[in-house]
Every structure is written in structure tokens, then in C-alpha cells.
Amino acid sequence: MLLRIGAAIVLVIAMLAIAGPVLTRSDPSAQNLPLRLEGPSLAHPFGLDELGRDVFARMLVGARISFLVGLVVVGVSSIVGTLLGAVAGYFGGWIDDVIGRATDILMAFPGLLLAIALVAVLGPSLANALLALTVIGWVGFARLARGQVLRSREFEYVQAARALGASTSRVLLRHVVPSTIPALVVQATLGMAGAVLSEAALSFLGLGVQPPTPSWGAMLSGGRVHLLDAPHLTVFPGLAIALLVLGFNFLGDGLRDLTDPKQRRAAVSTVAQG
Amino acid sequence: MLRFLARRIILTIPVLLGVATLVFALIHLIPGDPVRTMLGETASEESVVDLRGRLGLDRPLYVQYGVYLKDLMRGDLGRSLRTNEPVASALAARVPATFELAIAAMIVAIVVAIPLGILAAVRAGTFVDHLATTMALIGISMPGVWLGPLLAIVFAVQLGWLPVSGRGTLAQLVLPAVTLAAPLAAILARMTRASVIEELRELYVIAARARGVSRARAVLRHAFRNSLIPIVTILGLQVGAVLTGAVITETIFAWPGIGRLLIQSIGFRDYPLVQGCILLIAVTYVSVNLLTDLAYGLLDPRIRYE
Numbered sequence: 091m092l093l094r095i096g097a098a099i100v101l102v103i104a105m106l107a108i109a110g111p112v113l114t115r116s117d118p119s120a121q122n123l124p125l126r127l128e129g130p131s132l133a134h135p136f137g138l139d140e141l142g143r144d145v146f147a148r149m150l151v152g153a154r155i156s157f158l159v160g161l162v163v164v165g166v167s168s169i170v171g172t173l174l175g176a177v178a179g180y181f182g183g184w185i186d187d188v189i190g191r192a193t194d195i196l197m198a199f200p201g202l203l204l205a206i207a208l209v210a211v212l213g214p215s216l217a218n219a220l221l222a223l224t225v226i227g228w229v230g231f232a233r234l235a236r237g238q239v240l241r242s243r244e245f246e247y248v249q250a251a252r253a254l255g256a257s258t259s260r261v262l263l264r265h266v267v268p269s270t271i272p273a274l275v276v277q278a279t280l281g282m283a284g285a286v287l288s289e290a291a292l293s294f295l296g297l298g299v300q301p302p303t304p305s306w307g308a309m310l311s312g313g314r315v316h317l318l319d320a321p322h323l324t325v326f327p328g329l330a331i332a333l334l335v336l337g338f339n340f341l342g343d344g345l346r347d348l349t350d351p352k353q354r355r356a357a358v359s360t361v362a363q364g
Numbered sequence: 365m366l367r368f369l370a371r372r373i374i375l376t377i378p379v380l381l382g383v384a385t386l387v388f389a390l391i392h393l394i395p396g397d398p399v400r401t402m403l404g405e406t407a408s409e410e411s412v413v414d415l416r417g418r419l420g421l422d423r424p425l426y427v428q429y430g431v432y433l434k435d436l437m438r439g440d441l442g443r444s445l446r447t448n449e450p451v452a453s454a455l456a457a458r459v460p461a462t463f464e465l466a467i468a469a470m471i472v473a474i475v476v477a478i479p480l481g482i483l484a485a486v487r488a489g490t491f492v493d494h495l496a497t498t499m500a501l502i503g504i505s506m507p508g509v510w511l512g513p514l515l516a517i518v519f520a521v522q523l524g525w526l527p528v529s530g531r532g533t534l535a536q537l538v539l540p541a542v543t544l545a546a547p548l549a550a551i552l553a554r555m556t557r558a559s560v561i562e563e564l565r566e567l568y569v570i571a572a573r574a575r576g577v578s579r580a581r582a583v584l585r586h587a588f589r590n591s592l593i594p595i596v597t598i599l600g601l602q603v604g605a606v607l608t609g610a611v612i613t614e615t616i617f618a619w620p621g622i623g624r625l626l627i628q629s630i631g632f633r634d635y636p637l638v639q640g641c642i643l644l645i646a647v648t649y650v651s652v653n654l655l656t657d658l659a660y661g662l663l664d665p666r667i668r669y670e
Contacts, residue, residue: 195382199642200604200649204386206611207642210630211393287507291612294509295627310509314616317528321517328510336505343501 093344099337103330107157110150118147119302127320137322140312145323148304149330155216155305156334159289160282163223168278170224171231176267178232179239180258186236193229201226202288209297216305219298223288227281234277238270245269272349276342283338290331306331368661376654383650387643388432391635392425402445402633415445419636441643442636444629451640455622459644461531462621465613466606468537469544470599477549478595481556486583488561496553503550508609512543512616529618540617544609548602555598559591566590593663600656604649 106113116134122142130137136145178189196204205222212218242248248265256264292298293307301308306327313323394401399416416422419442420431435441441451484496516539520528527536563569564587572582611623618624626641 191378191382194379195386198379198383198650198653199386199646201608203604203608203611203642203645206608206626206630207387207390207638208393210638211390211635212395283505290507291509294612295615297630307509310513314513317513317517318521321521324510324513324517328507328514331507331510332502332505335507336502339501339505 091344092340093348096337096340096342096344099333100341103153103334103337104157106150107153110147110154113150114144114147116144116147118151118304119143127316127323129320129322136326137320139309139323140316140320145309145326148309149306149327151304152306152309152327153330153334155299155303156286156289156331159216159220159223160285160338162220163227163285163288164278164281166224167227167281168231168274171228171233172235172267172270172274174228175232175235175237176239176262176270179236180243180262180266189232189236193232196226196229199226202291205288205292206295206297209292214297214300216299216303219289219292222292223285227285230281231274231277234273235267235270238273239266242266242269276346276349279338279342279345283335283342286331286335286338369658372654372657372661376650379650380647383646384433384436384643385429387639387646388429390639390642391419391421394635398635402635418443441640444637445634446632446637451636454625454637455640455644458620458622458625461619462607462610462614462623464531464537465540465544465610465619465621466603468541469548469606469609470603472541472545473549473552474599476545477552478556480549481553482560482583482588484553484557485560485564485587486579488557493557497557500550500553500557503546503553506546506550508543508547508612509616511546512539512613515539515543516616531619536617540613540619543616544606544613547609548606551602551605552595552598556591556595559594560587563587563591593660596659596663597656600652600659603652607645607649 120143122138124142125138126140126142128134128138128142134144134146136149139145139148174189178186199207204226205219208222208225209215209218212221243266248261251261251265289298289305290307290310293305294311296308296311299305299308309327310324310331313320313327316323391398397412399412399419399421400407403411403415413422420428423431439452441455443450444454447454480496480500484493487493516528519526519539526538527533528539530536560583564583566587569582569587572586573579577586607623610619610621611626613619614621614623615627622641622644626638626645629635629637629641
């Protein structure tokens with residue numbers, strides 16, 4: 091159920107992002123100053139912002155930014171993190187120590203803080219936000235992959251491949267890493283939610299996407315000064331962020347239930363108890 | 365117990381050194397000339413040379429690092445570029461506000477989440493459980509950058525019940541604390557539910573019930589007590605999220621804490637102050653994680669003697 095609802099939400103928003111230019115005739119950057127801060131109407135379903143720009147059209151572009159951030163951050167983080175985690179778990183010893191200490195230090199910074207620090211010194215931009223979120227993003231994948239690899243390297247089929255003379259890279263890439271994929275897919279889906287939230291937070295703080303490019307977080311930040319006279323500037327972009335994050339969280343939770351038989355059994359026995 | 369304490373504390377030292385090193389490196393990650401970036405392109409050569417000297421950036425890197433660590437040991441974090449105030453004093457002035465907000469948020473989260481989690485566990489699989497778990501998932505997905513302004517629209521703008529910004533009265537604390545508490549409460553409720561459900565399946569709970577212990581007592585005195593370890597863990601780990609959330613919440617509600625100071629310092633390119641804020645938040649986080657580890661030892665003797 092959660093899986094379907096999550097998939098439906100994510101799919102609908104993804105389709106809106108793709109089909110954006112077809113869905114509205116309004117130019118997201120066209121200003122209509124006489125109508126600034128106008129509320130929702132038939133012509134402008136989500137109203138106009140402080141410069142008289144169509145909020146709906148800007149949100150469609152913002153959806154693309156959110157997906158771009160999620161895909162790039164999760165894509166790069168998962169590849170880098172999985173490889174490093176797999177290498178650490180498989181080889182152990184000093185390699186594991188070095189990668190382990192690096193993850194320990196990065197994890198000593200709470201969540202978004204290191205990203206804020208990096209963007210603060212590198213300069214606010216979408217590219218630097220992507221870089222900063224990736225720097226903090228790979229750690230979770232590395233930890234997960236390491237744990238999974240520690241478990242799967244003892245599997246008989248892995249030992250058999252080694253005994254048959256398969257090279258280390260072949261054992262790792264063909265036998266060990268694939269067994270970690272289900273857990274990583276769940277982590278990646280939840281990571282998409284985290285990336286969307288983090289980008290929104292960075293843009294809200296003025297450290298992510300820079301004007302005039304629309305992003306949901308930046309739109310929320312712009313709407314903050316118009317809470318009294320134009321609450322629609324806050325309501326719609328925030329709702330979009332919450333919905334997309336909820337969609338990814340539902341999807342991640344659903345996938346976890348699907349891929350982890352222990353969880354599924356627990357859920358079944360829980361229902362049985364009730 | 366002493367050996368356990370000593371081992372945990374010793375293991376924290378390299379992490380703290382790593383944190384300090386990364387914070388030191390931040391200023392060197394600034395593209396181009398960091399001093400020019402801080403002062404702006406129009407700054408005179410004289411003021412650039414002066415600031416470079418004051419920050420010690422004209423010395424070899426290893427000397428800078430040594431001096432930085434030595435100063436850090438003495439609590440000297442440098443001076444703010446904008447106000448020339450010692451960074452440590454600026455931080456000390458803001459710490460109480462962030463501390464107050466974080467504690468208030470954690471109290472709100474605990475008061476809401478733990479009863480909700482226990483209720484969902486006891487009524488697992490029923491409508492109450494589905495409602496509680498869905499609410500928790502919505503709470504996790506709700507961005508603080510949205511929840512804060514939304515609460516302000518409803519409770520400050522529409523109803524006029526609460527002030528929208530500032531610090532000093534209890535009423536001013538309510539909206540920031542609830543905004544910061546929401547995701548924590550959601551995560552805590554989920555963890556409490558899962559943990560209590562697991563304990564309820566244990567034989568000792570079934571045995572207690574068979575001995576005639578009431579259902580409420582079996583849940584609260586037996587199952588809940590033993591499910592405290594994962595709950596304490598999550599609470600400890602979530603301190604990081606609370607500290608990061610404080611950066612956003614303080615910005616939304618003009619709350620005069622470390623988070624707002626950090627964002628203001630970034631705006632002014634006051635990098636010594638930025639470094640100080642980051643270091644303080646990270647060290648607080650590491651310390652809370654250490655305390656969480658120690659709390660484990662107290663809650664579960666098996667961990668102490670591992």
C-alpha cells in the first residue's frame with residue numbers, strides 16, 4: 091500500500107516536472123508588476139509572487155531542480171559510498187581503518203551542517219550545493235555497504251567464486267556488491283527524500299539555487315516576508331516539498347518492507363496480534 | 365565502569381581532532397584568495413596584508429595548524445572580522461538561546477512521541493496504529509522551512525495567539541519549539557512503537573501477564589523500560605538533527621541563537637565566526653553522542669562489560 095501511494099506521488103510530480111512547459115502558458119520568469127502578490131485565480135492557479143511571476147510555472151521548474159538534486163546527489167553518493175564501503179568491508183585492515191575514520195569524522199557533523207559550512211566557503215550556487223550534499227551523502231551508503239559486504243563475503247557462493255580463482259574485482263563487483271543492492275535501493279529512495287529536503291533548506295537559507303532560477307526552497311524563503319499579505323507564496327511550494335518527500339519516504343518504507351522478509355514477517359505478526 | 369568510561373572518552377579524541385582539522389581546513393577551501401573574498405574585491409592592498417597577518421594566513425600551513433590547535437586548547441577561537449569581538453564571547457552570548465530552544469523542542473517531542481509510540485505498539489495493526497504511523501511519516505516529511513512559516517500563518521497571523529518572532533517570553537518559545545520538535549517527535553514515535561512491539565513479544569512480558577500483572581503495568585514497567593535503549597540512542601542521534609534544525613528554525617523565527625549567528629556570519633563573510641559556530645555545533649554533537657554511549661552503559665550493564 092505504502093509502496094503504491096509513494097510511487098504514485100513521485101510519478102505524478104515527476105511527470106509534472108517533465109511536462110512542465112506544456113502545462114502552462116506562463117513564462118516562469120515573466121514579471122507582471124501591477125499584479126504582484128495576487129492570490130490564486132483561474133489564470134494563475136497558485137497566484138503570483140512579489141515580482142508578479144506565475145507561482146505554478148515557477149514550481150514546475152522548481153520540481154525539475156528538486157529531481158535533479160535528488161538524482162545527482164543520490165546517484166554520485168551511492169556509487170562512491172557503495173564502492174568505498176564495499177572495499178572497506180571486503181579488504182578490512184588499514185583500508186577499512188582509513189575509510190572508517192573518514193566516515194567517523196564526517197558523521198561527527200550533524201546532517202546539513204557540513205553542507206552549510208562547505209557552501210558558505212565555496213560560495214552559494216546549485217553546483218556547490220550538489221557538491222556539498224554529495225560530500226555528506228556518501229557516508230551513509232558507505233556504512234551500509236560495508237555492513238552488507240562484511241555479511242555477504244562469508245556467503246558460500248562468494249567463497250566458491252574465490253576458490254574458483256575469480257579476481258578480487260570480479261568477486262566484489264559480480265558477487266558481493268549485487269547482494270547489497272536491495273538495501274542500497276531502500277537507502278537511495280530515502281536518500282532522495284533527504285536530498286530534496288536538504289536542497290530546500292539550503293536554498294531557503296540563500297545557500298542553494300540562486301535567483302532568478304526558481305527552486306521550491308528559495309520560493310519559500312521569498313514568501314516568508316509576505317506571510318501576512320500573500321500566504322499562497324508559502325503554502326504551495328511548501329506543500330510540494332512535503333508531498334515529494336512524503337512520496338519518497340512512503341516508497342522507501344514500502345521497498346524496505348518488500349525487500350526485508352524479517353520486516354514483512356514482523357508486520358504480519360503485528361497485524362495478527364492486533 | 366571506569367574502564368568503559370575511559371575507553372569511550374579516548375575513542376572520541378581522534379574524532380574531535382578530525383573535526384577541528386576539517387574546520388581549520390574550511391578557510392583554505394575558499395576559492396582564490398580567502399582574504400580578498402572576506403574583504404571584497406575593492407579592498408586596499410594594505411588592508412588585505414593587514415588581515416592576512418591578523419589571521420596568520422601569511423605563515424606556512426603547518427605553523428597555522430599548530431597555532432590553531434594551541435589556541436583552540438586555550439579556548440581562543442579568534443576574533444570576529446565584523447565586530448572584532450572574540451568569537452568565543454560571541455558564541456557564549458548565543459549558546460543559552462539555542463540551548464533553551466533545543467531543550468524545549470526535545471521536551472515537546474518526548475511528551476508527544478513516547479505516549480503516541482506506546483499507544484501505537486499496544487494497538488498494533490489497528491486504526492489507531494495506522495493513524496499514528498501515518499502521522500509520524502508525515503511529521504518526518506514535513507520540511508521545517510515550511511512548517512515554521514505555516515504555524516506562523518495560522519497561530520500568529522490568523523489567530524493572533526502567539527508572537528511570530530523574538531525571544532524572552534514563553535509564548536515566543538512555543539512556535540520555534542514545536543517547529544523544531546515535529547520531525548524529532550515523528551522519528552521518536554516510530555522508534556518507540558517498533559521497540560515496544562519487539563519487547564511485547566518477549567517471553568518475560570508474556571510470563572508477567574501470566575502471573576497476573578496488569579496489562580498497563582506489563583507495558584509500562586516491563587516492556588517500555590526495556591525498550592528504552594533504542595529510544596535513548598535515537599534521542600542522542602537526533603540531537604544532531606535538532607542542532608541543524610535550529611539553524612533553520614532560528615532563521616525563520618529570528619531566534620537569537622548560534623544557528624542564526626551562523627547564517628548571519630555567512631552573509632557577512634565573517635569566516636572566523638562561521639568556523640566557531642560550526643566547531644561548537646559539531647563538538648556539542650560529538651559530546652552528546654559520547655553521553656548517549658555512556659547512558660547505554662548505565663541502562664544496560666551488558667554493554668559495560670563487553
